[in-house]
Amino acid sequence: MNNKAFLSVLVAGGILMAGCGNTEEVKKEDKPATEQAEQATKEVDLSAELSTYQQFALEQMDQFLLDTEKFVNLFKAGDIEGAKAAYAPARMYFERSEPIAESFGDLDPRIDGRLADIQEEGKGEEEWSGYHKLEYALWEENTTKGYEAVADQLLADTKELHALVQTVEVTPDLMITGAVDLLNEVSTSKITGEEEIYSHTDLYDFKANIEGAEKIFEILRSKLEAKDSSLVATLDEKFKAVDDLLAQHATANGGYVSYEELTEENTKALAAAVNQLGEPLSQMGIILE
Amino acid sequence: MTTSNEEKFIHKKISRRDMLKLTGIGVAGVAIGASGLGGVMKAMGYDVFEPVADSTTASNKVNFYGKHQSGIVTPVQTNIYFASLDVLVTSKKELQALFQQWTPLIVRLMNGEAMVDVSTNSRVPTGDTGEAEGLDASNLSITIGVGPSLFDKLGMQHLKPAELKDLPHFPKDQLQKEYTGGDLCIQACADDPQVAFHAVRNLVRAASGKVEIKWSQAGFNSFPAGGGTPRNLFAFKDGTVNPAITDEKDLNEVVWVDKGWLKGGSYLIARKVQMHLETWDRTSLKDQEATFGRYRDSGAPFGKTKEFDDFDVEAKDEKGNYIMPDTSHVHLARKSGARILRRSYSYASGVMSNTGTHDAGLIFISFQKDPAQFTTIQNSLGRMDKMNEYITHRGSAVFACFPGVQKGSYLGEALFNAL
Numbered sequence: 211m212n213n214k215a216f217l218s219v220l221v222a223g224g225i226l227m228a229g230c231g232n233t234e235e236v237k238k239e240d241k242p243a244t245e246q247a248e249q250a251t252k253e254v255d256l257s258a259e260l261s262t263y264q265q266f267a268l269e270q271m272d273q274f275l276l277d278t279e280k281f282v283n284l285f286k287a288g289d290i291e292g293a294k295a296a297y298a299p300a301r302m303y304f305e306r307s308e309p310i311a312e313s314f315g316d317l318d319p320r321i322d323g324r325l326a327d328i329q330e331e332g333k334g335e336e337e338w339s340g341y342h343k344l345e346y347a348l349w350e351e352n353t354t355k356g357y358e359a360v361a362d363q364l365l366a367d368t369k370e371l372h373a374l375v376q377t378v379e380v381t382p383d384l385m386i387t388g389a390v391d392l393l394n395e396v397s398t399s400k401i402t403g404e405e406e407i408y409s410h411t412d413l414y415d416f417k418a419n420i421e422g423a424e425k426i427f428e429i430l431r432s433k434l435e436a437k438d439s440s441l442v443a444t445l446d447e448k449f450k451a452v453d454d455l456l457a458q459h460a461t462a463n464g465g466y467v468s469y470e471e472l473t474e475e476n477t478k479a480l481a482a483a484v485n486q487l488g489e490p491l492s493q494m495g496i497i498l499e
Numbered sequence: 500m501t502t503s504n505e506e507k508f509i510h511k512k513i514s515r516r517d518m519l520k521l522t523g524i525g526v527a528g529v530a531i532g533a534s535g536l537g538g539v540m541k542a543m544g545y546d547v548f549e550p551v552a553d554s555t556t557a558s559n560k561v562n563f564y565g566k567h568q569s570g571i572v573t574p575v576q577t578n579i580y581f582a583s584l585d586v587l588v589t590s591k592k593e594l595q596a597l598f599q600q601w602t603p604l605i606v607r608l609m610n611g612e613a614m615v616d617v618s619t620n621s622r623v624p625t626g627d628t629g630e631a632e633g634l635d636a637s638n639l640s641i642t643i644g645v646g647p648s649l650f651d652k653l654g655m656q657h658l659k660p661a662e663l664k665d666l667p668h669f670p671k672d673q674l675q676k677e678y679t680g681g682d683l684c685i686q687a688c689a690d691d692p693q694v695a696f697h698a699v700r701n702l703v704r705a706a707s708g709k710v711e712i713k714w715s716q717a718g719f720n721s722f723p724a725g726g727g728t729p730r731n732l733f734a735f736k737d738g739t740v741n742p743a744i745t746d747e748k749d750l751n752e753v754v755w756v757d758k759g760w761l762k763g764g765s766y767l768i769a770r771k772v773q774m775h776l777e778t779w780d781r782t783s784l785k786d787q788e789a790t791f792g793r794y795r796d797s798g799a800p801f802g803k804t805k806e807f808d809d810f811d812v813e814a815k816d817e818k819g820n821y822i823m824p825d826t827s828h829v830h831l832a833r834k835s836g837a838r839i840l841r842r843s844y845s846y847a848s849g850v851m852s853n854t855g856t857h858d859a860g861l862i863f864i865s866f867q868k869d870p871a872q873f874t875t876i877q878n879s880l881g882r883m884d885k886m887n888e889y890i891t892h893r894g895s896a897v898f899a900c901f902p903g904v905q906k907g908s909y910l911g912e913a914l915f916n917a918l
Contacts, residue, residue: 382622383622386622444708448708482711485707486587486707486708489704489707489708490707490708492623492624493623493624494623495620495622495623496620496623498620498622499619499620499622
């Protein structure tokens with residue numbers, strides 16, 4: 211109950227901030243002055259859509275915090291099977307709202323960094339933290355021992371992220387670019403099995419990224435209908451094509467098969483469907499003109 | 500808590516859909532959607548089938564309109580980007596719409612223009628990918644062909660010419676499916692590698708959801724300063740015996756199809772031929788020349804002094820040996836009696852992961868009025884050809900390239916009129 215009241219206050223705040231975000235964002239653009247002015251006058255009112263999206267993202271983040279807490283508790287209790295089962299579903303909340311979750315430069319790698327990313331930055335394994343380190347413990351080492359502090363840190367970082375996202379400004383660009391970015395995430399790391407190299411639960415992240423993009427499309431649907439209804443029909447068709455393909459790899463318990471079970475033909479078909487969705491999805495910016 | 504929120508998330512989506520259904524918006528959207536990707540085309544600014552003229556002012560420009568498609572008897576350019584595509588469209592109508600959409604876009608590309616005029620909305624991706632900006636037409640030619648599998652996929656078998664079928668297996672073929680076959684091809688040749696690639700990239704992008712790229716190969720050709728036949732990566736001149744591209748009569752005999760919907764078109768054969776450069780490079784010059792039956796420096800056939808000197812394959816020396824060895828490439832090819840128009844390019848695509856050798860060779864392309872001409876030559880080369888030691892055929896495809904287009908018409912119109 212308390213939580214609900216808290217949220218509605220935040221949403222109201224969000225609308226105000228989103229309004230500010232718009233003008234500021236136009237100012238920042240590196241455009242000739244005339245073009246800037248033109249764009250500013252033509253700016254479409256998306257305040258309702260922005261607050262709907264903000265509410266969605268905050269709900270996802272609430273849930274991410276709760277599920278991370280559950281995962282960390284199982285992990286610290288030494289329940290390896292329980293923690294493994296909770297791992298991928300908890301991460302889906304993060305993946306669904308990645309455009310928002312990613313806004314905080316330091317926290318994203320602390321929570322979601324892969325060892326390869328850390329090493330790329332010239333850092334050692336000791337600086338590696340977050341979900342993927344616990345993934346390594348569970349699937350590679352088959353233990354939780356010695357990783358308790360990492361689990362505590364993950365929960366602390368998640369709480370910090372949760373507190374920070376409450377202040378995030380949702381702009382039209384964040385939504386529209388975010389939808390395409392979610393698909394790009396799928397195209398570059400999920401489809402190659404490079405996100406979850408120990409647990410091979412990449413298809414959970416894949417599904418969540420797609421759901422995150424679809425949510426943005428749903429929120430913008432009526433604005434898009436007004437501008438180009440056949441684009442909406444195309445997007446419906448292409449989202450369905452991706453969802454149908456993913457459904458072929460679903461398991462009876464509502465999850466997904468291991469990435470290792472996918473053949474090259476499977477991954478190629480999934481990648482092609484995502485690319486065919488990405489091209490029309492990248493046109494959602496037409497509502498801004 | 501997890502479950503209840505998950506339900507909430509899903510429930511919201513459903514109620515939103517229901518609302519749309521009630522208002523009728525969703526239904527209207529679906530009906531319009533039947534026309535395929537129309538929405539994206541409109542959004543990207545791709546006009547559907549509005550004829551574009553060949554520019555009269557563009558520099559380094561090859562004309563699109565004419566009796567034949569460009570890129571066949573067009574003077575060979577320095578670069579190729581060849582792409583084999585599979586279609587995703589499932590009806591003849593959609594296929595026709597694709598060619599209608601592509602036709603004016605190809606004219607624009609060959610004019611050295613962007614795919615679409617610049618949009619005022621910078622919040623969406625641009626209709627042209629932009630990397631050819633500031634470059635001229637660079638003698639870009641685009642050649643479109645259809646493969647045998649297309650006719651089977653779209654239920655048009657009755658219009659598939661008997662000549663259009665996959666090539667038979669030849670000795671030493673090691674065909675890999677990732678370089679073989681395809682429903683459609685785009686051959687983009689230009690005097691600039693980026694212009695050629697840009698053309699394929701943008702045509703494929705404009706047809707997102709209608710085609711997908713199956714395999715592709717970039718290639719290059721370099722011409723001596725004074726002109727003349729380019730050399731392949733074995734350092735021999737390639738294409739010496741081609742019919743002259745100005746000899747209408749000869750071309751009618753060798754290149755142009757003279758019947759049916761393909762009249763004025765031609766069959767394109769593409770072969771990805773890996774050349775084993777390391778073994779070639781440790782072969783003596785004498786043996787290299789005996790492999791071809793020509794001198795490397797001049798390109799002249801054995802026993803002659805100039806590249807274009809005619810020769811008699813049956814001629815023998817005083818000891819009774821063939822002047823041009825009967826295992827040489829040129830001897831065997833000439834003996835077949837068949838002729839083709841060769842338009843090949845070299846490629847160098849990195850390193851073979853399994854051997855550490857150069858992944859380099861020839862993207863062999865030939866045009867002929869019947870693929871049997873190529874088959875006859877290849878069968879004559881057979882197991883005898885000394886060249887076999889140094890090459891492996893890795894890819895193969897056959898396409899029927901449409902006749903030329905008159906302004907107001909579109910690529911493949913004769914095929915669709917015959918349906």
